Amino acid sequence: MNKFDKEQILHTSGVNVLKCMRCGKCSATCPSYDEMEYHPHQFVYMVEKGDIEKLMASKSIYKCLSCYACVERCPRGVEPAKVVEAVRLQVIRRQGANHLTPDDIPALLDEDLPQQAIVTAMRKYSK
């Protein structure tokens, strides 16, 4: 277990993972559940255990839609989306780890695509 990674994730997210009571409501409400290898409740639990590498290596970190449904509906105020975001930041802050680069953009454009989609994706997928 990488102690530094865990501390950094707790710091970045500001989440107290110990508040989780394992009810699974975050994963019950998550619209991206089927796209994810690790689900919101697992992010919280695995960070608590210090099992960070698996999360960082998983494509699940790019599947969170940041829709705040888990944040809103968690009975304990754990805010799982912030944990997912912190793990993703931990990955993309590394050298050359951007998930999306400006060079990728032209191929993804269509005539109606709002600027909002591009800037949001850039913010989420790259540093």
Next chain:
Amino acid sequence: MQRIGVFVCWCGSNIAATVDVSAVSEALSHEPGVVFSTNYQYMCSEAGQNLIKDAVREHKLTGVVICSCSPRMHEMTFRKAVASTGLNPYMVEIANIREQCSWIHKDKAAATEKAIILGRAAIAKVHLNAPLTAGQSPVTKRALVIGGGIAGIQTALDIADAGFEVDIVEKQPTIGGKMTQIDKTFPTLDCAACILTPKMVDCAQNEKINIFAYSEVEEVKGFVGNFHVKINKKARYVDTTKCTGCGECTEKCPMKKIPNEFNLGLDNRRAIYIPFAQAVPKVATIDPDHCNMLKNGKCGLCAKVCSAGAIDYKQKDETIEREYGAIVVATGYNPIKLDQYDEFAYSQSPDVVSSLEFERLTNAAGPTGGTLLRPSDGKHPHTLVFVQCVGSRCSQEGKGKSYCSKICCMYTAKHAMLTREKYPDTEVYVFYIDVRSPGKNYDEFYRRAVEDYGVHYVKGMVGKVTPRSDGKLMVQASDLLAGEQMHIEADMVVLAAAIEPDKSARPLATMLTASMDTNDFFTEAHAKLRPVESPTAGIFLSGACQGPKDIPDTVAQAGAAASKVIGLLCKDQLTCNPCVAHADQLMCNGCSSCEKVCPYGAITYEDKEFRMPDRTTAIRRVASVNEAVCQGCGACTVACPSGAMDLKGFSNSQIMAEVDAICKM
């Protein structure tokens, strides 16, 4: 000069692990007036008490300081021990070095220093203590039970059984409470009505019991043994001495569309109504908000059809004043409102119901006659999803309740089991976080739901319910053990809503000066050792007003509360607290400040003649304390601008001596 003995308790390791008890007794032995100082493992034990008694005799002690736990725990124990030697029990002072020292500190040196300071303060106080003698006050041999649910009913029956009079005040038109709405009861599945309604009838027929239904407590004055209570008996617009409960009026009333609260709005009642067939008292009540006659003087149909001539549109609220020796709070609970949890679509579909609504939908006396039918279309549901912990164990601010509501796991198992038993063609899912079933035959009951009735228990939570136009409810949930998200097409969703104390509890607690916790549950005098008594003397707790409780626990607690009341009412006299206020009438300037702040009405003013200089006299208005009524709260001593008010045993000079001892390093 007092001859003071100091006794430092280890409380096993509770104190001794954090406080150097030898150092404390050693240091305090050098304080002025201290002639004996020691420490012992358990001062409250028989050996410890003997140690104190022997020292009092041997060293001719006139004052005793015990450094131990909170005085709430053992002050009485030590006072009794000291009194047995002939020394006045009010010459004992407790320095709390457990709750206020060892339990809250980690550093032993600092805790030891603090324990010594606390001991010094107690010694300084004992120097100024004077012997006090407790007076006596009479006991009114009648009890008041506030709330007529199963808790109040059981308490009243048990008190009456011991031969004492008891009044039940119930704000609804009938007694019976929540239990009247419940179909069957876990874990034995007897019908709630079958076991409750005979008790309701017993209350009505018992000559010792007086029921004030449709009434509320308005004002409480006095103190243990001598409460003076005003009860507002709301106008029913029906003469209860004439009404026979025939129900003719309730069939003729033209106002038909009023949501029936007994069935939680699942059907309608009339403006004149009897809540249900077994109501006690079985008399009609007119709902003034919906009665045309009362609102605009047009109608009068019920008066025309009433052959008993019981209808009285001119009836007014009535105030009843009664004296009581003891008061039992049995105000019960309610399910929370579900408007903060609309991810379960409670407001969007009538087929998403609360568990209490589900009780009505399965109850033979309910709106569907006991056949489970969907509220939206009256069809038989095939797939039912039960969601546990809706609003319970929720620490989100302003949303739910942080506590476990305790009863939901078991009633949900009951609902699921009964549904499967009655309708074997159904699929029943229960989503749970933990199944909590610690009670006699409880876990076996829940396992029967799974093993004998095939209820699908899923470890996980429902995240979203989406009603469809065809009436199906699309349930999205997590199955944590399978590691998948489930999508169920359900016909009904049942929400186990958290329970909370009745809204009347908070203002009542203020009237009673009884303490409550942050969730508005009444606080018990001791969580373990005095669970049915409020810290306010003479106030007792029965049922869910003290915390979430099922029926077996409620009935047990109701009996316990009754036995405490009986113990009190058996006495002819109560020993008063001698630590009461006293007015120095020479210093009193008659300003009335103390009278205004006294919560017990113990202070009155009188005109008295005083000798003045040069052989003259003057009549002055001065305060006088009724020692039998004063509870020693001390509010008057703070309010008094001239320093005339003082509290025996806690005089201003004693408190200041303590403060000086603490500040003097």
Next chain:
Amino acid sequence: MIFSYYPGCTLKNKAQDLDRYARLSAEKLGVALEELEEWQCCGGAFSMGRDEIASKLASVRALNAAKEQGRDLVTLCSACHNVLKQANDAMANDADFSLRANNYMQLAAPYRGETQVIHYLELLRDRVGFEALKKAVVKPLTGRKIAAYYGCLLLRPSKVMGMDNPENPRIMEDFLRAIGAQPVTWAMRNECCGGYAVMEDRGLAAQKSERVMDNARDMGAEAIVTACPLCLYNLKKNTLKEGRLPVLYFTELLAEALGVKD
């Protein structure tokens, strides 16, 4: 009534209708929206990382500009509103972030979340008033059954956004009633359309949008209204053509009802 106004990048490009109809309607209602002079893109999403500083500064600059003008700041795009509101909350309540952000920016006076950020819908509800709006309507949308689509960003996280009950909102429904339309009750109104994931995984976005579209249609809506350009795009572009309802900006219906739609 004069307000500072933050349009955001999309409203200057692909979502010009959202902006245009809002301005025309505001004028009709006697509300002056003064666009901030030098606003920058909010970034589309608020970074939930508490140690992300630089990516939030554009929002703080806009918030501070409104403060210097002494006006409340009106937003329109759901994403901008969400980002500005969350950045404002962090400036007011996260002392560490606030200190670092102020250190970067070296403003004349430190910014501590003083600006009130209000969404155009809140402007209609709380400042104009739905009753007054109702009176100003010249062409009520009588009989039109409309599904109000909140998506995720307008309401959540509710403790910061504070617009309405996040699970049972009514601001958009009340708005629709005020302009004479009939709001539809539907559960998916506050579920995600798939959002920016369309860039990475069009299939995922399509699936989410389809569920939203399906529920609105099923519950009897003729059209969907939104305040978010990305929701509009996903619902229009990433749903099955068959059964696709028209998706409109709420401001378009507003302008229509007020008789200012050109």
